[in-house]
Amino acid sequence: MAPKKVSGAPLAAGEEPLTAVLLADSFTQRFRPMSLEKPKVLLPLVGVPMINYTLEWLASNKMVKVYVFCCAHAEQVKQHLESTGWTHDGASMDVQVIVSTACKTAGEALREVDIKDVIKSDFVLVSGDVVSNMDLGAALEAHKMRRDKNKNALMTMVMKAGITASQRRRRGDIGLTLAMDPKTRRLLRYEEVEPARAMPKQAVIDAHFWGEADEVEVRADLADTHIYICAPEVLMLFSDNFDYQNVQRDFVLGVLSEEELGQQIHIHELFREYATCVQSLRAYDAVSRDILQRWTFPFVPDTNLLPLSGSQGVSKYTMSLSQLELTYREDNIVLGRTAVVGHDTALGQGTVIGDGAQVEASVIGRDCHIGRGAHITGCHLLDNVRVGDQAQISHSLLCDNVHVGAEAMIFPGSVLSFRVRIGEGHQVERNTNISMCQQLQQSASLSDDELEYAREGATSPPSEAAAPGVSANGTSSGQMDAFSADGHGFDQQLVGPKGQGYRWHSHGADVDVMRFSIAPPPPLRPVAADDLSDEESQAATNDEAPDVQPMDPDAAFRREVSETFLRCVAMGYDQDLAVIELNGLKIAEARDFADNASYIVTTILSLCLPAAPRVREEYRKLFPATTPDSRTPAGRSELITRLKAQLRTWAPLLQKFLRSADDQVNMMLTIEEFCGEEGIFENTGEQGRLFEPVFAQLLAALYEQDVLEEDAVLQWAQEKEHADEEDKVFLRKAEEFIQWLQEAEEESDEDEDDE
Incomplete structure (x- = not known):
């Protein structure tokens, strides 16, 4: 079955056909051991081989010819392109494969393309792990206009604007500090920052820049999309400079360091459209979630535009x-x-x-x-x-x-x-x-x-016939790893x-x-001053953002309270001793009693469900093995039964940390976050959302055990009445319980009046 195509409009009269070079190899080992057996670009991203996102995006931008450069697992890539119809006659693009298994870097691959002499005009350089929905039209037009005026305008780098340090960390990206001429968008300085951090308060700009531009704009919110619009001379420069192995770290920095030659690189900023490169497992996870949340439309699952592998057709x-x-x-x-x-x-x-x-x-x-x-x-x-x-x-x-x-x-x-x-x-x-x-x-x-x-x-893992100390391609183990599958x-x-x-x-x-882990980035603890280098200490003195981001203080305190409480439960501590332990945390962290109560009660809620992945091994025996289905009456009943059993033991402890109605209201707000898996409870694996259908019964159980008082619940409800509609979800779930409390209060007032 031929894949669907999102093809652009036909070329206008006199319009040059567009050509792209797609590198189907990452030239890194970040996806090992998986990439030993299957090339990275064929790994599925939300069910679709990664390279198909790139090819379909190129097709949507009226690309006429694409040269796919293959190194590792070249036969697998060729077979995939054949089986999905990309290399068939009549396809929306003319896709041709170039194979060179001897290339070890992007620079060597581009030198091989230059030797083939297939590129005659400006072309788009992209890697086969790029996911984008951008319209290349504006960037191509700007590049063409610059080239018409100045043949030394060699490259336009597509950069995604507005990227924060947390977004970089979510994808495992490096930080970038760029300097450019704000009028011409010419790149003047390109510096990678390890690890990614916030915008620096200071930047050193060479004085000679001011002789070429009236203004210099320094940016730290741009991310390299790995989409480059290149003049043919880019390939020639790679051939002339055999030390150029990497596009960013060698070619870009090389051009910027030889400004006397007059060669220029420019920046095209991308705002609302989506473009990124899957450089690591962390990025693989982040981009998958972006696809699921539809940031990449129309390249989302339910449009079923992208071909799969072999004879599977489309999704x-x-x-x-x-x-x-x-x-x-x-x-x-x-x-x-x-x-x-x-x-x-x-x-x-x-x-x-x-x-x-x-x-x-x-x-x-x-x-x-x-x-x-x-x-x-x-x-x-x-x-x-x-x-x-x-x-x-x-x-x-x-x-x-x-x-x-x-x-x-x-x-x-x-x-x-x-x-x-x-x-x-x-x-x-x-x-x-x-x-x-x-x-x-x-x-x-x-x-x-x-x-x-x-x-x-090779199209399969190395065979057991590989001799000791020698890899499957005959390279000695002193140069690379050796493999076996015996x-x-x-x-x-x-x-x-x-x-x-x-x-x-x-x-x-x-x-x-x-x-680069597939898991979400862990919260980072503040760095002690003794652990900082002289430069980092000076940066901290000048209020610059340090390279290590501090952990969310609430998340850190919540973890300490939770583990302390679980230790008290596991060790069978008397509740008075548990109060001393937990109160010591409150004093050490300058916290309120309500903070302790809030995180004790959410830990009690988590004890009604199987242990989350982050729970330490010695505490796992405290958690039940099964998960009630709170969508069914039986499951809801089981969940509340478990909660009531916990409260019968620990309600007195909670009462000691709740000194006022305001404390109880704050605790209810934290319970809302837990049940909605929001804030510090997001992606913890604790399944707090299972309590959402029984939120009213949860409040009633706390009320029955004298953990919550009537006035506090009604105060919480009154405050929620002024919230936005999306913040009233749990208020609506608790309406019947609140109405019952109000009626009980009215009856009590009437009885007092009669007396």
Whole structure:
């Protein structure tokens, strides 16, 4: 089946045909061990191979010819382009493949393109992991006008504007500080900042810039989209300068450092449209969520515009929006009667989800089977994945044909590559990579940002015939890793009983592993002054933003209260001793009694549900194993029964930290956030949203145990009456309980009057 195409209008008379060079190799190792077996550009992004987003976007911009440059796994890429119709006669673009498995960097690839002598005019340079919906028209026109006036205007870099430090961190991006001429948009300075941080208070600009421009604009809110409009001379410069290996760090900086040659680079800013590059697993997760939340329209699941792989044709997603929960589903989905599918989730064709299973904020591929009572949060499951009953998986990526045994737990940041098996009841630690390709030797000289290493067109993992110390393409182990897939000697401590797979170590430092992890970025604690370098200390003195962002103080205090309370429960502390422990936290952090009460009660609520992934191992026994389905009467009853049992024990403790009606109102506001999974309770895996349908019964239970007083509930309701409509969700849920309190108050007043 031929893929649908979002094609632009036909070329106008005299208009030059547009040409693009697409690099189908990342020239890094950030997607290992997955990219050992499948090229990064063919990994599915919300069910669609990554390269198809790039090709379809090029087609929508009236691109006439595209040269796809392949290095590693070239045969797989060629087969994909053939099977999806991109290289067929009559396609919307003329797609031609250039293969050179000897290229190890982007610079070498562009030199090879120059040798082929296929580029005769200006062209678009893009990598095969770019996702965009931008209209190239304005950028192309501006580039053409500059070229007509000045042939030294070699490149236009497309930059996304308005990017904050938190957005960079969400995608694992580097920070950029740029200087440019605000009138001509000529780039004057390009500096990468590690790690990403907020706009600096000071920037050093060379004095000679002022001789060329009346004004210099310094920006730190721009992100490189990896979309470049280039003159043919760009390829010539790569051929003339063999030390140019990277577009940004070599070519751009090289041109800027040789201003005496008159060559220029310009910036095109992108505002409302979407464009980004999937450079790491962190970016893979972030871009997937952007697609699910429709920032990339029309390239979203339910438009079904993008071809899949092989003979699969196009996707068949339909969108569902219920109570602000956005989900996408293909055909032949089988859901158990009590299965729960939460917000921002896509389910692929043929997927089966068992009774009591919960799936939220996840992309589930085709023909996956998720067992009864399993819990999957923030994950990416590719095709034909099997998850056993009661298994728990959080913020991880599982490739094709992975099997996870019953009651196993996969902790955040884990990557299970193709055909890996995890034994029943086994736990996979955070940020663990497991592959069927054995990493025999790790070279300390490499980093994950270095070359991916083409393997002579290999289309499968290296065979067991690889000699010790020699890789599948014959390179010695002193130059790169050696691999094996002999199927023997699996580490049972790593994969569990009857499991299969080998540990895969990343080359990067621990900070890079965390930065590029598939899991969301963790909150960062403030840096002690002793840990700062002289420059960082000086920056802090000058009120500049430090490189390390502080953790949200509320989130940090909430974590301390929660863990202290759980320790008191686990150790069987007398409540008076627990009060001393918790009060010590309040004093140390200069907090209010209400803060303690708020985070104690949310911990009590979490104790009514299975343990969240972040809960420490020694406290997991305190949590129940099953999750009530709060959409059903029986599930709601079970949830409230559990809550009442907890309150019978801990209500006296809560009462000691609630000194006034205002304290109780503040606690109710925190409970709202917990039940709505908002603020510091977002993406914690605690499933607070399950309490949303029983919010009124929750308040009634607190009222019955004298944790909440009538005046406090009515005060909360009165304050909520003045809120925006979207902030009245829980007020509406509690209407009957509030009405009952008001009627009871009126009857009490009447009785007092009669007396």
